[in-house]
Amino acid sequence: MSSFRPGRLVGILVGTVVILGFGVYGPATLLGPLPPVTAFTVTPAATATAPTPPVLPANGASAITVLAATTSDASGTTSTRAEGSQPSAPIAVAGTAEALPLASIAKVVTALVVLDAKPIVAGESGPIVTLTAADFQSYLDYDKAGARSVAVFADEQWAELELLQALLLGSSNNHADTVARWAFGSVDAYVVAANAWLSDNGLTGTSVVDATGLHDASAGTATDLAHLAGLAATDPIVSSMLASPATALANRRGVQNTTSYLPEEGITGVSRSYTDAAGVCFLFTATVSDGASSFTFSGAFIGEPTYDALTADLTALMASARAGVGPLPVLAAGDAYATFESAWGDEASAVVGVSRTRYAWQATTPEAATVELKDFATARTGANVGQVRLTVAGEKLSAALKLDQGIADPGPGWRLLHPIVMITALLDQ
Incomplete structure (x- = not known):
């Protein structure tokens, strides 16, 4: 007859715990997950x-924004970046942030809005437009007032491209009204469409009340207008016009190119104008290149006091661009x-x-x-x-x-x- 031995029971229990402990401890430590680093x-x-800020004028308002950049690396790979359709943050701004009268920059809006409604296939001239008595009267009115105009006569036929060349290159006020009436039925209807287009393109600080910009209430911010310059420069029809200005329009009529300014500095003008209310206004793009890579930006200077001031300010800007643009690691x-x-x-x-x-x-x-x-x-x-x-x-x-x-x-x-x-x-x- 066996007797109960407490020591043996304790030994069995301890042994069981040890065996079970090793059965859990071993797998938990040897096979379990490690703690993360x-x-x-x-x-x-x-x-x-080191940052090299753009030199911008204190006069009026100004802004520049990235338009495109092409980079070639040591392997010969080339990459190009371009600004999107909606405004991006500007590289720099100066002067007032308020909307200022924009003078003939309004005609750039007119051209882009008309092209949006009546697009032209690249390489073609677009539909033929027969001018009316109202178009002739517009010419007479602007010519009498001493405003920029290009001569037209009733019943003349102009291609849409020719109308836009007179509008943009010649800064013709009568052509601004003509294309607005042709595309939208009336200048008033154009104004409604133009302000909707500005809003759709994120240019919410800019609005127009006419097609010419002669009215002081047609105004915009420098940031908006710098982006507008980029939209114009990347439009295939407008960019082609600026690259190859027309020397003659319908019936061999001459047109003076008002957009070109300081091309030797790498600047391509988009619009250059003056009114008493707006001062000197300039819309442009500019490029800095080292041969392998290039950097293009668009800009707007509005409210400059004189053309001499504009020249000095653009020259200073381009000097800062050549100092500031380069390969960044x-x-x-x-x-x-x-x-x-x-x-x-x-x-x-x-x-x-x-x-x-x-x-x-x-x-x-x-x-x-x-x-x-x-x-x-x-x-x-x-x-x-x-x-x-x-x-x-x-x-x-x-x-x-x-x-x-x-x-x-x-x-x-x-x-x-x-x-x-x-x-x-x-x-x-």
């Missing part, structure tokens, strides 16, 4: 060039944006894998980069561990972040000796 964001040494390969440390002592960094260089105008100090990192415990050298995003010269850029050296599994010894860390990692998962 601890990440710390860092700021790399500055690689961008935006994201340099090897720059670290984060460091990692594992619980078992391994360390590594998240670095830019491939350099990103832009031919641009660094007008202001770049914004701080935004870093997004992945959660991981182990990873091989070169693994993608996140992304860095930043905005430089108005352009949003990003690059993948790579691990500069691997973080490996610490092995069974470390796992078995750190049960709390391992079980916590298992519970967290």
